[in-house]
Amino acid sequence: MRVEVRLFGGLEKFVKDVRFGEGFPVDLPEGGRVAELLDRLGIPPSQVFSVLINGRHASLADVLREGDRVALFPPLGGG
Template identity: 40%
Template sequence: MQIEIKCFATLSDFTPEGNMMTVEDGATIQQVIDALGIKTEDVKIMFINGKHQSLSSVLSEGDRLGLFPAVGGG
């Protein structure tokens, strides 16, 4: 199935070309992060279709996944 992925800030280099990725049915956010080569500890916030999710959340055809690192400020 096809999903859309957008990686933000320091993770932006991991965004797949065209923002699209093919994953197996029932794939979780954790599996996508692993496939992209991102360290799990580098991802702090995850959204599917604009709703906050966990690493074990299952993706569906056409979902939009957003991955964010920890955000610092000062």
């Protein structure tokens, strides 16, 4: 199956030729979870603070489906 991934806030640095916020396709085995997606991309789970699947808050254990749009964010700072 194929999902579309967008990486934000520096997470894009983990994947070659990927730009901040721009979607790219990733092929995963059926039933693959967010954790497997991170593994495939080489992004340490500790660097990921927030996961959205199709705009909805998700966790590393959530199962992905064909065509899902996944957005990954690191922790935010502020002030």
